[in-house]
Amino acid sequence: xxxxxxxIAAITGLIWGVTAMVVIGVTLTLxxxxxxxxxATAAGLAGLLGALVFVWRQTSDAxxxxxWALSALVTTLVLLAGTFAAPFTLPLSSVPLWQMAGLIAxxxxxxxxxxxSLDGASLGAMSRYHREVIxxxxxxxxxxxxxxxxVALPFYVMVMTSLKSQQTLxxxxxxxxIDLSQGFDGLFRSYxxxxxxxxxxxxxxxxxxxxxxxxxxxxLFSVPGAYAVSRLRFPGQAFLSRSVLLIYMVPAIxxxxxxxxxxxxxxxxxxxxxxxxxxxxxxxxxxxxxxxGYFRGLPSELxxxxxxxxxxxxxxxxxxxxxxxxxxxxxxxxxxxxxxxNEFLFAFMFLDDPDIFTLSRGVVxxxxxxxxxxxxxxxxxxxxxxxxxxxxxxxRFLVQGLTAGSVKG
Amino acid sequence: xTAQEQTIAQPRPPKGIGPMQRREMRLAYLMLAPxxxxxxxxxxxxxxxxxxxxxxxxxxxxxxxxxVLVNERxxxxxxxxxxxxxxxxxxRNSSQDKEIRDVVLRDQLPAGFDVTAVPETCTVQGLAIxxxxxxxxxxxxxxxxxxxxxxxxxxSADRPERASVPEVSGDADNVLTNFExxxxxxxxxxxAHEFWSVLRVTFYYTIFxxxxxxxxxxxxxxxxxxxxxxxxFLRGLFLFPYVSPxxxxxxxxxxxxxxxxxxxxxxxxxxxxxxxPINFFGQRAVEFSFFGIPMEFPLxxxxxIAFEAWRYxxxxxxxxxxxxxxxxxxxxxxxxxxxxxxxxQFWYLSLPQLMGILSVLxxxxxxxxxxxxxxxxxxxxxxxxxxTLTVDVYEQGFALSNLGAGAAxxxxxxxxxxxxxxxxxxxxxxEEGL
Numbered sequence: 118x119x120x121x122x123x124x125i126a127a128i129t130g131l132i133w134g135v136t137a138m139v140v141i142g143v144t145l146t147l148x149x150x151x152x153x154x155x156x157a158t159a160a161g162l163a164g165l166l167g168a169l170v171f172v173w174r175q176t177s178d179a180x181x182x183x184x185w186a187l188s189a190l191v192t193t194l195v196l197l198a199g200t201f202a203a204p205f206t207l208p209l210s211s212v213p214l215w216q217m218a219g220l221i222a223x224x225x226x227x228x229x230x231x232x233x234s235l236d237g238a239s240l241g242a243m244s245r246y247h248r249e250v251i252x253x254x255x256x257x258x259x260x261x262x263x264x265x266x267x268v269a270l271p272f273y274v275m276v277m278t279s280l281k282s283q284q285t286l287x288x289x290x291x292x293x294x295i296d297l298s299q300g301f302d303g304l305f306r307s308y309x310x311x312x313x314x315x316x317x318x319x320x321x322x323x324x325x326x327x328x329x330x331x332x333x334x335x336x337l338f339s340v341p342g343a344y345a346v347s348r349l350r351f352p353g354q355a356f357l358s359r360s361v362l363l364i365y366m367v368p369a370i371x372x373x374x375x376x377x378x379x380x381x382x383x384x385x386x387x388x389x390x391x392x393x394x395x396x397x398x399x400x401x402x403x404x405x406x407x408x409x410g411y412f413r414g415l416p417s418e419l420x421x422x423x424x425x426x427x428x429x430x431x432x433x434x435x436x437x438x439x440x441x442x443x444x445x446x447x448x449x450x451x452x453x454x455x456x457x458x459n460e461f462l463f464a465f466m467f468l469d470d471p472d473i474f475t476l477s478r479g480v481v482x483x484x485x486x487x488x489x490x491x492x493x494x495x496x497x498x499x500x501x502x503x504x505x506x507x508x509x510x511x512x513r514f515l516v517q518g519l520t521a522g523s524v525k526g
Numbered sequence: 527x528t529a530q531e532q533t534i535a536q537p538r539p540p541k542g543i544g545p546m547q548r549r550e551m552r553l554a555y556l557m558l559a560p561x562x563x564x565x566x567x568x569x570x571x572x573x574x575x576x577x578x579x580x581x582x583x584x585x586x587x588x589x590x591x592x593x594v595l596v597n598e599r600x601x602x603x604x605x606x607x608x609x610x611x612x613x614x615x616x617x618r619n620s621s622q623d624k625e626i627r628d629v630v631l632r633d634q635l636p637a638g639f640d641v642t643a644v645p646e647t648c649t650v651q652g653l654a655i656x657x658x659x660x661x662x663x664x665x666x667x668x669x670x671x672x673x674x675x676x677x678x679x680x681x682s683a684d685r686p687e688r689a690s691v692p693e694v695s696g697d698a699d700n701v702l703t704n705f706e707x708x709x710x711x712x713x714x715x716x717x718a719h720e721f722w723s724v725l726r727v728t729f730y731y732t733i734f735x736x737x738x739x740x741x742x743x744x745x746x747x748x749x750x751x752x753x754x755x756x757x758x759f760l761r762g763l764f765l766f767p768y769v770s771p772x773x774x775x776x777x778x779x780x781x782x783x784x785x786x787x788x789x790x791x792x793x794x795x796x797x798x799x800x801x802x803p804i805n806f807f808g809q810r811a812v813e814f815s816f817f818g819i820p821m822e823f824p825l826x827x828x829x830x831i832a833f834e835a836w837r838y839x840x841x842x843x844x845x846x847x848x849x850x851x852x853x854x855x856x857x858x859x860x861x862x863x864x865x866x867x868x869x870x871q872f873w874y875l876s877l878p879q880l881m882g883i884l885s886v887l888x889x890x891x892x893x894x895x896x897x898x899x900x901x902x903x904x905x906x907x908x909x910x911x912x913x914t915l916t917v918d919v920y921e922q923g924f925a926l927s928n929l930g931a932g933a934a935x936x937x938x939x940x941x942x943x944x945x946x947x948x949x950x951x952x953x954x955x956x957e958e959g960l
Contacts, residue, residue: 143793152796249867260749261760267836268763272770274789275778290784290792338564341557349554350547357558359951364569366947368897370916371936372568374923375575378702381589398568401561430553459771461900466924480773481904490781497774508769512762516844 122243126172126235127165129255133230134164134192136262137223142205145212145219147273150292153219154206159199160223167192168231176239189228196223230258272501279495280304286490307495315492316471317499320479324458325503327392327475331457332450334397335404339449342401343408344434348417358409365402369462377466387469395463400453407452411445412438448514451507458504476500573940579933581707586927592621592698594629594662600636600687604676613639613672615657615692623664626696631657631670634690638680643673662696711934715922720913728896728914730824731831735898736891738835740884743842748872750843751850761847768840776904779833783807810911826910830902834895842887849883850876889950893943915939 135157142155167188174184182190196204203209204220234254238247277293278286282303285292295304302309311317345351346358376395377386385391415438423433439446464478474482480496508515595618602611613636619626635641635653644650648657648670657670680686715721746764750757767775782790783806791803806829811822853876861871899916902908908917915935923932 146793146796147789154797246865246867249869253868257749260745264746264749264764265760268766271775271778271782272766274782275774278781287787290787290789291796293789338561342561345554345557349550349557351551351554354554363947363951364565366893366897366943367569367573368899368916368939368943370897370899370919371576371940371943372572374919374929374933374936375572375579376568378579378584378589378929379572379575382702395568398564401564405561455769459773461772461904477771477773480771480777484777490787493777494781497771497777500771501774504769504771505766508765509762512765516761516765516848 121248122172122238122240123169125243125248125251126168126238126240129234129251130165130168130227130231131161132164132255132259133168133227133234134161136259137164137226137230138204140262140266141219141223141226145205145215146291147277147293149212149215150289150294151207151212152291156196156200156204156206159196160204160227162199163192163195164227164231166195167227168235171228171231172235172238172240175235175237176241185228185232188231189224192227193220193224196220234258275494275497275501279307279491279498281491282306283489283491307489307491308499311492311495311499315479315483315496316474317476317479317496319472320474320476321499321503323389323473324476324500327389327396328454328457330393331396331400332453334393335400335453336446336450338397339401339404339408340434340439340446343405343412344438346405347409347412348420358406361402361405365406369399373462373466376463380467386467387473388467389473391467392463392475395467396457396460400456403456404449404453407449408442408445411442415441444514447511451511451515454507455504458500576933576936576940579702579930580711580937581709582701582930582933583706583708583710584701584929584933586924586929588701589929590620591700592619592624592626594618594626594631594694594696595620596631596692596694598633598687598692604681607678607681608675611639611674611676613641613674613687615670617659617662617666617668617670617694619662619664619666621664621698624698625661625663626698627661629659629662629694629696631655631659631692631694633692635672636680636686636689637683638677638686639674640677641672641674643671645670645672648672708930711928711930715918715931715934715938721918723911724913724915724918727827727911728916730827731834731902731912731914732892732896734831735834735838735895736888738831739838739891739895740842740888742835742839743844743846743887744880744884746839746843747846747850750847764843765840767837772837772900773904775837776833776901780807780905783829807906808910824911826906827912830905830912833905834898834901837901838891838895842891845883845887846880849880853879885953889946889953893946893950896943896946897939915942 138155138157138160142153145151145153170191171184171188174182174187200206204223205216207216209216234251238251274293277295280295281293282299285296297304346354346361372395380386380391385394419441420433420437423437424430428436459477460475461477461481464475465481468474468478471479471482476496477500480493480500483493483496597616597618599614599616600611601614602609604611615631615633617629617631631648633655635650635655637653641650645657647659648655650656650672655672659668662668683689750761750764782788785791785803785805785808788803790806794800795803804825807826809825812825813820813822815821857875858871861875866874897916898914899920902912902914902917903920906912908914908921913921916939919932919935919939921932922935923929
């Protein structure tokens with residue numbers, strides 16, 4: 118038995134006990150609306166003893182209960198003893214089922230985490246290699262928990278807030294549970310109001326129109342451009358393909374004042390035409406850059422064969438290159454769609470007329486003290502859902518397209 | 527051997543470009559022309575225009591050029607044919623400080639109105655009125671009165687003077703196109719006490735935002751580099767912050783961090799971590815003492831930086847993960863055989879190979895973070911010590927309605943950016959394909 122190994126096991130258990138308790142306690146609070154104060158000290162102690170028992174049992178290799186079962190038992194008993202049988206400091210009568218589930222989740226998570234982290238650990242001597250393996254397991258475990266929480270929590274809050282009413286929100290900001298008793302109408306009241314009173318159906322149509330038109334215009338211009346840059350030889354080719362990327366770095370805020378001035382004089386401000394001039398111009402460089410990377414990767418022999426067989430250049434592009442690059446076209450379209458759908462600055466600066474607001478602009482107009490918060494969040498959900506849906510559908514394409522553009526190999 | 531024979535004996539590659547190549551070149555230029563026209567018009571043009579505007583005293587109100595406003599009405603209440611009435615035009619220069627040249631008013635007389643007296647600047651031909659008023663000074667006001675009598679057809683019609691709308695033409699000096707230049711915009715923004723703090727905040731935001739996004743991205747890529755069940759799901763989930771609209775995520779953070787009804791503050795106060803709710807986006811600084819030395823922690827700025835790191839870590843995560851999965855696994859096996867520990871493998875094998883993509887990402891994200899406007903604008907509006915250069919462009923140009931000053935800040939943004947881009951092109955590793 119070496120103090121170093123015992124210390125590692127103890128620290129592992131302590132970390133998992135505290136982490137699991139905080140996460141599960143907070144989750145319980147948010148889901149049920151009852152304030153559950155996580156008992157971190159007792160939970161840490163429970164995890165610590167559970168881990169020690171696990172490692173001891175694993176080392177001694179004794180017959181009887183498996184190491185994990187014994188560890189789970191010890192964890193449960195220590196936690197219950199340390200918190201006087203109220204692990205979440207809630208009376209047992211309040212939300213008993215949720216508390217039961219929380220307790221089971223806690224014991225399950227801590228035991229599983231200890232088992233995964235300390236698998237193969239012994240109370241005897243451990244090499245530096247083995248110790249580092251354990252550190253990395255802990256690190257990764259914490260990483261998964263933290264990343265999942267920081268990504269999922271805002272979206273959870275967004276959706277749940279949109280389903281609440283102003284009074285319940287102010288009464289208990291922690292209560293993010295779904296109150297099914299108010300029925301369908303009560304639950305989705307802010308959505309219904311957005312579509313009936315705040316014109317969101319129209320904004321949705323405008324956003325969809327602007328985004329799709331931007332995608333079409335962008336492809337129309339960037340496909341020939343990308344083909345020329347990647348396949349044809351001409352003086353200034355390298356300069357052109359490089360300057361395209363530089364143009365992508367020009368910030369929109371630098372363009373906004375001159376465009377505002379010129380569009381005001383030409384009467385293009387406060388029109389969708391104005392947006393449809395600006396959006397493709399800002400997305401064409403990216404699209405061109407992504408597409409030329411893909412076109413370069415296509416075997417040119419196929420196109421040469423087509424040329425030999427008497428197809429014109431245009432025929433080659435339409436009949437050979439484009440069908441071969443459908444995945445790239447899909448990813449570029451998706452990316453451009455997302456840029457246009459999510460765009461805020463130009464829509465905010467150019468559009469004054471509520472009849473032609475895009476979704477971004479419409480949601481910003483909800484950000485006032487007269488409009489309740491849940492409407493703002495419902496607007497955010499409406500703006501997010503279509504783009505997330507499309508993204509999940511085409512995720513593979515997007516990831517390939519994004520990374521293929523600039524990373525080789 | 528004659529010169530001619532020498533040429534035949536030693537074949538050399540043809541000089542210049544052949545017909546085939548010339549055709550290819552022409553096709554290439556043809557295909558690129560529309561793209562470059564658009565980019566010239568919408569990106570390069572405004573960039574130059576920005577420089578132009580930054581040297582001009584342009585206010586937001588100047589975008590509407592000064593014009594003569596006209597108001598037409600009938601005076602007198604004619605009740606029977608033959609009654610006298612007055613057609614009156616009230617004219618006014620809309621501008622307080624600009625003259626308008628060659629002002630001409632054109633209108634049609636109301637039907638059934640017989641003019642008896644015409645103002646001296648005007649002529650009447652049939653029903654058409656033409657008044658040549660000439661140049662008018664700023665703040666100018668004038669009334670033109672046409673005396674006359676009405677006939678039956680006037681009385682029977684409903685408001686006949688509304689039948690035609692008076693038109694006024696005139697040339698005014700347009701401040702956007704004239705050749706009046708001034709350094710006032712630049713001297714104003716550089717003299718402003720807050721400009722240097724804006725510059726400092728911009729660099730804090732850019733450096734820490736970039737570093738945060740990269741570190742989080744590297745960490746997340748490490749997590750998902752090994753294959754396990756549910757990896758695809760987690761990868762999709764981790765990309766959420768990046769693909770969601772900025773308005774949605776920014777307002778969600780604002781709601782989440784709200785001091786009065788925000789979930790996070792409620793959690794912190796109920797669980798006893800802090801005594802009073804923290805105004806994350808509204809409080810400029812928190813004071814604390816570090817070994818007895820009083821220090822200030824820029825709270826709102828840090829929260830904004832945290833948002834930046836949170837929102838953009840998916841992008842670096844994606845690129846780093848793609849690079850990691852293309853790394854050669856042999857050397858890891860060899861290192862494993864030699865007894866290298868996992869941390870050693872990461873430090874001595876993975877990191878050096880990732881250095882290329884990390885530096886490219888750093889430079890790219892640095893430039894993009896520097897350019898960011900929407901995030902800060904939506905989160906804090908540039909208040910509580912979070913005003914960056916890009917937010918300052920908006921503040922000067924639109925909130926203070928001084929377009930010239932806004933353009934001057936935009937010029938500063940652009941100059942800093944060109945410096946970055948030059949450095950970027952100079953230092954970017956060529957093998958990463960950029």
